[in-house]
Amino acid sequence: MKLIVAIIQPDKLDEVHQALVDNEIFRITVSRVAGHGQQEDPDLYRGQEVAPSLLPKVRLEIGVNDAFVEPTVEAILRGARHGDGTIGDGKIFVMPLEDCIRIRTGERGGSAI
Amino acid sequence: MKLIVAIIQPDKLDEVHQALVDNEIFRITVSRVAGHGQQEDPDLYRGQEVAPSLLPKVRLEIGVNDAFVEPTVEAILRGARHGDGTIGDGKIFVMPLEDCIRIRTGERGGSAI
Amino acid sequence: MKLIVAIIQPDKLDEVHQALVDNEIFRITVSRVAGHGQQEDPDLYRGQEVAPSLLPKVRLEIGVNDAFVEPTVEAILRGARHGDGTIGDGKIFVMPLEDCIRIRTGERGGSAI
Amino acid sequence: MLAARTSPATQRISTRMVLPAGGLLLVLAAVVALAWSDSAATPLPVQPPVDTGATAWMLVSTALVLLMVPGLAMFYGGLVRTKNVLGTMMHSFAAMAIIGVLWAVAGFALAFGPNTLGGWIGWDPGNVFLHKIDATVSPGGVPDLVFAMFQGKFAIITPALIAGAFAERVRFRGYAVFIALWSLLVYVPLCHWVWASDGWLFRLGAIDFAGGTVVHISAGVSGLVAALYLGARRGYPQTAMHPNNLVMTLMGVGLLWVGWFGFNAGSSLTSGVKTAQALAVTQVAAAAGALAWMCIEAVHHRKATSLGIASGILAGLVVITPAAGVVQPAGAVALGFVASGLCYGMILLKNRLGYDDTLDVFGVHGTAGIAGAVLLALFVRAGEMPEGRAAITQLGVQSLGVLTTIVYCAVMSLVLLVLVNRTVGLRLGSAGEMAGMDHELHGEHGYGLLNLN
Amino acid sequence: MLAARTSPATQRISTRMVLPAGGLLLVLAAVVALAWSDSAATPLPVQPPVDTGATAWMLVSTALVLLMVPGLAMFYGGLVRTKNVLGTMMHSFAAMAIIGVLWAVAGFALAFGPNTLGGWIGWDPGNVFLHKIDATVSPGGVPDLVFAMFQGKFAIITPALIAGAFAERVRFRGYAVFIALWSLLVYVPLCHWVWASDGWLFRLGAIDFAGGTVVHISAGVSGLVAALYLGARRGYPQTAMHPNNLVMTLMGVGLLWVGWFGFNAGSSLTSGVKTAQALAVTQVAAAAGALAWMCIEAVHHRKATSLGIASGILAGLVVITPAAGVVQPAGAVALGFVASGLCYGMILLKNRLGYDDTLDVFGVHGTAGIAGAVLLALFVRAGEMPEGRAAITQLGVQSLGVLTTIVYCAVMSLVLLVLVNRTVGLRLGSAGEMAGMDHELHGEHGYGLLNLN
């Protein structure tokens, strides 16, 4: 099992979500975060361009069985890109997941994902 | 050492927190997230039921020594269930944790947890 | 590759960020969280001190190549301490990271970090 | 008495309104309206001329007191937890809806009609739906409808104030029924006693310029009884419960201050020197209350809080309410200082006693209301008391009024609370309380910040 | 006609103002101002005495209607998604800026000048920049400038209302041009027909006390046409789109209610019995609307929502607008109930039909506006109709006014929408819509909560 964490642009959440559903990944956890990378996206403040050091991003957290790692990554790549890829499109991190427990039933492991 | 991430229902935070304290887990980090799973929990909007694709959830992050994994999981299971378990009660993920550093002292490893 | 998660005090975000940049770590993801540990930091409410069970904290998430683990940890320690270390200064967790994908290009592994 | 004066039909209407049902009412209202719109053609007796200036100020005062309702919603809404913000604000808005209709249908007729049932309440069947005063003008030159609407706003805000005492733990349905009954059986009689020209407290010469007893003591005491009867919130006081939005609370107190000018200076029912005096002391007492609370906190905790300044403003505004037209600025400063001191102490006492008057309705409105109603006797302008009366006598009269109000409100509120809780249900269950009123009772969330798409 | 009356110079000014360019205008304005400040020295004819009371109330009403603009911004702003909150509020504020200037430059002269172009519009070149009425007083004793400003606020709020129908998907630039044109070519003629003393609907005896047709039906119908022409938001209705801040929506509706007192009671243009009547029914209808909506939801979904209560307030306020000075409280209750029922039904119908009238401008303002303008004939006071006219005849006249308004607004709005969309561009592109108006069009974010430093 793996835990996949992806940082994407907020405006792509819908499309990523759709792409995941298309690849049969139905369960995700989402949060608002702020990110610093290469991207610059200034706001305006009284006549001045202000480039915030932290830009709003969305963080996805998805626990998957090993077979689903590639479909998940592929779905995110498909949904999260602006055009052919633009600076700020984000990152995907894949981490080992040792166990997963469904709270409702207490089930463990792959079937609980 | 393990890092335990749990996604629970917001209204169970208090009880989970209490259950953790009962099992002598005192340090946690909490954040608001939104989750998509099997649960549906519609809001009303001008006479219409609107089922949001993302429901409010709470995310717990707890670093523990190996001996505390089971007590932690057990406490969460105990505190987070609605009745005998209801859809939407959430998930627990257990990940390997290679190191832990207490910023205040610089201590490392199990004693820093 | 490692994923480093750090929980720090909100007022130290700027300094930690600067310290990371000084150590040539340029990409981070930040979120607001709430933490429970040893620290107590009461608010006032109509003449009464109210110690919240959860205090505002900032969570950093940084994916790094192995060689950068120590510089990252060192930068966080340097930036996040109040004086010589004060209760509530936070924790750093280091987790194994199996893969990293840059969404823009689809690059994988160490070069995508 | 009541039966002899009204036709059974109208009577049935006024009873039915208590329950927010409305379907049948719609038809009835239409019929009644049509009937009356004809009869309105009958010529009116000669009227006093309209004083456009006094009327203008009373119209404005009505608008200002209305502004207090969203102000209160914001003040209270900011102090509860995120999951209850809408439910708490709804308490104010529902009072607007329910009492707003009820007052026009029967409340005004009951409060300002001639004594009935031995003076317990008034009743003027001609003023069901404010019919009789449709085009009449008071001797002061202000159309009676304006007075009725101005008074209606007081009737709205009083139950909304109570809601703070049992915030975060009541069912909306029960609340709606409770305030409807409370309004008819507690507020309306009190209002009649104190402000109707044949009310017994009015006749005794009790001074209550803008509602210290009628509004604040009644809300404070009823709130206290409700808080005690319904019990504390789950987890109180061990769990720290943080205000979700003190920023909104500050905005709310700003609107309350502005609206209070209408509340107090409008209670002069004219636009002249008395009005100016009421406005001036309102301003000064609020500032003094805020300053005093700030100083107390600075001494007690070395920090002045924004909630403290807001509470001080409120304490100052409440304490001056009964006294607005009758004391001078120096007295207002003194009252403002005293009020903040007493309220601060009362809240500390509450914390020690451990009951859960959630937003300190008794702690602020009750305490400062009592202080104002009693102490005003010490600061009153010489000419304002019934001729030849000594300050000490007036103090006695004031205390009598206050005591009666406390006892009446406590007893009646308890009866109504038990009644509503046992029938419709008032106290929210533990699961609902955990989930939060907003989603549980109203199917909504206050802030959608997390919903990203 | 128009050409014959104005000098080419002034004409050019009034045309140019339509585009928010301003550079040249500044110079022109300065010149004009200097020229006029001299000419103002010519002695004025004898004037009616000022009624300070009526003037005071009209000044206040002007301020209250202005308060509705931020109120509307908050109401609308709270209902959209986080990424569009500022852009949506900007629609109200931009109306303040654009129509605020336009009205002073030419709008008032066009709306309240004598009939021109066969009565389609008015025109009084002396009132460009409100010059002629600088110091005149109306027979009612209110300075004409106050009336012009009061009316100007109506001109501001009407296009701001429309914006709710196409919220979350228009370009700011196109919106600015659209409302400027719409104001001159739709609002101003309507306003002239209904309220100018030589307007044809006014002469027919159509009753529109405070703008049921001019403001609400026109905004509702134009909004509907715009929603249909521009199409739905990306993802509507599959994607659930949650209000970002219902708390703010509640605050907004509170301010709207308060402001509406100015809107309706101010439309009496005096401070007397008629004003009191207008204020009373406004209050009662709003409460009745809220109560009805609450009850409908309680029956339909077993939950009363805060947005429901807010919508009911709005429905009640809109329905009473055309009827404010002419019905009695009982009629107001009836109208409030009917309005909430109809609006609730209309919104359900919209959901079934699937078009995206985003914030239900037609569902609330159009529906309740039509209901009020037509049904008021059933509840009107006997003395309010042109002598000897039967309720049924009045109903016919009202319907004629409503139908004309609907047709005129629908056709003209469509023409303007096509025009603006094809030239300046009105519909926002898909990428911009995904990114959100706030950052895309205005370079800002509404809430900076995530920015920690």
Add this chain to the structure above:
Amino acid sequence: MLAARTSPATQRISTRMVLPAGGLLLVLAAVVALAWSDSAATPLPVQPPVDTGATAWMLVSTALVLLMVPGLAMFYGGLVRTKNVLGTMMHSFAAMAIIGVLWAVAGFALAFGPNTLGGWIGWDPGNVFLHKIDATVSPGGVPDLVFAMFQGKFAIITPALIAGAFAERVRFRGYAVFIALWSLLVYVPLCHWVWASDGWLFRLGAIDFAGGTVVHISAGVSGLVAALYLGARRGYPQTAMHPNNLVMTLMGVGLLWVGWFGFNAGSSLTSGVKTAQALAVTQVAAAAGALAWMCIEAVHHRKATSLGIASGILAGLVVITPAAGVVQPAGAVALGFVASGLCYGMILLKNRLGYDDTLDVFGVHGTAGIAGAVLLALFVRAGEMPEGRAAITQLGVQSLGVLTTIVYCAVMSLVLLVLVNRTVGLRLGSAGEMAGMDHELHGEHGYGLLNLN
């Protein structure tokens, strides 16, 4: 002089009030109040009759100017970082508390008493606690207490404006002492010079209708001096510091606009043609300012921001303040345009110079205030200047008034800043600045969204 006129006792009171101590004061106030409530029985001389209409409008204006204080709190509060939102709002609310009391105790007596100390200030010991004017009516028919309260609101808002210049980096305690001193030593003298009938600038025929010099220039200049003396925020300008809640800033500017009607039109001290003129130009100038700023941004950055529209509104409102009663709508449009242009330029200049006038108090209030006070001479109605005076002479007089104000404020503010910073401490330490004022100084958090239980 001062000593000769007051009894030592009252003098001590007025001095002591400067420090927010209050304990002793309470007792004193009570004594004084009791003493006076008796003496108030002495018969008053024959008074002018009350004009209820003018009084109504002045009461309303007082309420409207009070509304500006929460409006300002919201405007400023929204622009700072999340950790400072309450502390910033507290600056406005504390001004309400401190100056609110101070004005009643001694401020009014100092500002509007007869010349003393060679005309530097006024003093009327009878008006300590507004005693002498308790029941008097001005020749215009407005009770003097209303005027005193109306003026008191100006005294409150001016120091609150200054706070924007050193937002996010001052201690609350020092701020409280600073504004108390500033109010007595800077505001009160200025107010006396310009508005008291024996003030030297008033006598020179300087036109300052509603406070361009007294309020805006004084706040702007003092703010600038404070920003320079206290230095920039930690990290400024490298670190981007984002507004935490532009949504609230927009709400705030809405309330400011509404409140400004009271500010400007209320300054006519009546309810008539002059009032109407003041209200009209206020409306038009604000709209013009907003429109101009919108256009400038659209040209400069291809995007119109909501903060831009808000700033333009403010610029327009400030520029018209000194000119409100004396220019015509065309002039108001011109002034609004010019003001936005100048303020925009001034802020760009500030960015280049690098000093940290955090919320652009000088950039907006100072700049537009100066522009308005000087340029009004070009647009003034013929009849408004002292007889026979040419525009150019008036321009000279205006410039003299402006220059004096600038110099006086700059010098005195600097003295007070140094004094307070060295004694009580004004500049917040680096650790406190990082932690944020809300938690550090007030023990609170503005938004509790993260506190989940």
